[in-house]
Amino acid sequence: MNEFSCLPCGHIYGMSCIKKWLKQRRNSGKCPQCNMECSMKDVRKLYASRVVAVDEESDKRIRSLETKCASLESKDGDWRKKEAGWKKREAALHLDVKNLKEKNTYLEQLLLDMQSRQSGLMDVTGNSQWRYESERNYNPMSHGKGSFCNFVFQKAFPLEGARIFDMDTYNQIVLIAHKPKAIGDVHLLSKLSLISPFEMQDIVLPSSANGVRDMHISPFDNTQVLYASLGKKLSVLSFLSGTPVLDYNLQVPAWSCSWDRNSTHYIYAGLQNGSVLVFDTRQTAGPLKCLAGLTSNPVHSLQSLAQTSSLPSGARSILSASAIGPCQWNIDSEERFVVPEPYDPDAYDQGVCISLAYCPSSDDIVVSHRPKFNTLVDVPNSQFWPTPYVTGQGVQGSHVLLKRTGCDNYQKMGSSNANVSDIRLPKCVIIDTQNQNRLFVSGDEATCDMVLQELPSFRTIQRFEMPAQVRDVRYSPSHGMLGCLTGNSLQLFRTNLK
Structure with missing residues (x-):
């Protein structure tokens, strides 16, 4: 457990540090912070497992950064949802393109088939001989x-x-x-x-x-x-x-x-x-x-x-x-x-x-x-x-x-x-x-x-x-x-x- 001490003015220091400070000043001991007079006999020991020094500026900065991170995560989620929607739309468009290609293929082959039927293949008797082929x-x-x-x-x-x-x-x-x-x-x-x-x-x-x-x-x-x-x-x-x-x-x-x-x-x-x-x-x-x-x-x-x-x-x-x-x-x-x-x-x-x-x-x-x-x-x-x-x-x-x-x-x-x-x-x-x-x-x-x-x-x-x-x-x-x-x-x- 660390040794801490309190001066009559209320300011807190480590015991070893304040002892050293007062010995250097001998009979004219004063608080290092407020200059209130004190001697070694005025110092009171404090017993604590942990002492934290709060930096308010740093704390404000941390809270601000946490807020920005939360905002960025929310925006990232929104963009991911939009991306999923775009991918779904892209898949639907690919399917539409495929269907249009198939329809175009059919129309082209239908046109060729009709042209071949109109021209026909004439046999020696002069009769029209249609082509019967298995097509894909x-x-x-x-x-x-x-x-x-x-x-x-x-x-x-x-x-x-x-x-x-x-x-x-x-x-x-x-x-x-x-x-x-x-x-x-x-x-x-x-x-x-x-x-x-x-x-x-x-x-x-x-x-x-x-x-x-x-x-x-x-x-x-x-x-x-x-x-x-x-x-x-x-x-x-x-x-x-x-x-x-x-x-x-x-x-x-x-x-x-x-x-x-x-x-x-x-x-x-x-x-x-x-x-x-x-x-x-x-x-x-x-x-x-x-x-x-x-x-x-x-x-x-x-x-x-x-x-x-x-x-x-x-x-x-x-x-x-x-x-x-x-x-x-x-x-x-x-x-x-x-x-x-x-x-x-x-x-x-x-x-x-x-x-x-x-x-x-x-x-x-x-x-x-x-x-x-x-x-x-x-x-x-x-x-x-x-x-x-x-x-x-x-x-x-x-x-x-x-x-x-x-x-x-x-x-x-x-x-x-x-x-x-x-x-x-x-x-x-x-x-x-x-x-x-x-x-x-x-x-x-x-x-x-x-x-x-x-x-x-x-x-x-x-x-x-x-x-x-x-x-x-x-x-x-x-x-x-x-x-x-x-x-x-x-x-x-x-x-x-x-």
């Missing part, structure tokens, strides 16, 4: 009965973790099931308006959903969506209110689902164990029927078949697809059989079925396959079909066109080789335009293109380059709108053919 990037082609197939790029919407979607062009909305990485283990159903400024509303799905496998907007009430999830749920959701209308608990995860095309009361779920459940929405306790599958392969696709004249009135049939191929289920009689029937060796040698597209207006079916890499037909429910290749690189597969010619009859109409996914189960679609040939729309796994092919020839009509592999394709005939979903974007195209 928005080049429209002529096809079937002199029609003009012209799908035009409309707009792209960036998304993250997109998996599946559906369109309701009557209400001008798109529903997308996705799982953004930024928000962790949360699955969203996002409602995107197709009217500027293209607002998006997120509906957070219950954590028990654990990922949407299939999803369809109701053909009778376009405010409701049916979705199947890996969390052992089959749900009907009102996307206007964001609340569930029906919620069925399942014993095993659902991989696919479908509304009944001919009745407002029935919905279906294809399960991971190969079976199909039939639900009457007027009964909320559970399924009406459980139809046992031919194998335990997951039912990855499910379609309600259109009513035909060969079916008894009120009879219901559905078409499913698993690894072994498509299968028809007659609900009332509980019959099931692999399509086509009778047995067609060529159809069964195609490989592993990974996708099923069905056109109810024409009863066309396109089944997509990838190669079969082992001799087992049944694989464990939780595994994809084994493959010796590096996953995600794509393989050489095929598309097979079948025609439903009666109640239970199917005829093979054509086939085509294709670059298909070796790990995913992408969605494809058949477009039936009025008085025109049908178009089959799928993804090319090797080039990341969306490919439009004429049926039954599978001749390529248009190709659109996508930013990533195609996951889901949907078409809305009411507005001639075609949507293509990849893992990071939704792209919309439109045509005048309806």
Whole structure:
């Protein structure tokens, strides 16, 4: 502890210092500061652990500097916010520039195509010989009965973790099931308006959903969506209110689902164990029927078949697809059989079925396959079909066109080789335009293109380059709108053919 002392006048000094000062002055001792007389006997000891000398000028200067620092930090925060806004604006401008470039490319190629059509190529008989070539990037082609197939790029919407979607062009909305990485283990159903400024509303799905496998907007009430999830749920959701209308608990995860095309009361779920459940929405306790599958392969696709004249009135049939191929289920009689029937060796040698597209207006079916890499037909429910290749690189597969010619009859109409996914189960679609040939729309796994092919020839009509592999394709005939979903974007195209 330091020794301090106090003089009678009140001034404080160190004990050793004041002693030295007074000894030097002998009998005429005075305070060094105020000159008040004092002697050694007048000095009083003080005991203190710490003595601080306050410099008021320095203290004022410090407070002023602290205020300036706080002001600079506030201004820095404001500039950072402005910089973030500028970067966001810059990204939006880059996207606008990209869209304008793509539109310009399309217009230039359209002009060249029209010029070539006007000039033509004259053969020896003097007839005009048009050029039919497969072009990339928005080049429209002529096809079937002199029609003009012209799908035009409309707009792209960036998304993250997109998996599946559906369109309701009557209400001008798109529903997308996705799982953004930024928000962790949360699955969203996002409602995107197709009217500027293209607002998006997120509906957070219950954590028990654990990922949407299939999803369809109701053909009778376009405010409701049916979705199947890996969390052992089959749900009907009102996307206007964001609340569930029906919620069925399942014993095993659902991989696919479908509304009944001919009745407002029935919905279906294809399960991971190969079976199909039939639900009457007027009964909320559970399924009406459980139809046992031919194998335990997951039912990855499910379609309600259109009513035909060969079916008894009120009879219901559905078409499913698993690894072994498509299968028809007659609900009332509980019959099931692999399509086509009778047995067609060529159809069964195609490989592993990974996708099923069905056109109810024409009863066309396109089944997509990838190669079969082992001799087992049944694989464990939780595994994809084994493959010796590096996953995600794509393989050489095929598309097979079948025609439903009666109640239970199917005829093979054509086939085509294709670059298909070796790990995913992408969605494809058949477009039936009025008085025109049908178009089959799928993804090319090797080039990341969306490919439009004429049926039954599978001749390529248009190709659109996508930013990533195609996951889901949907078409809305009411507005001639075609949507293509990849893992990071939704792209919309439109045509005048309806």
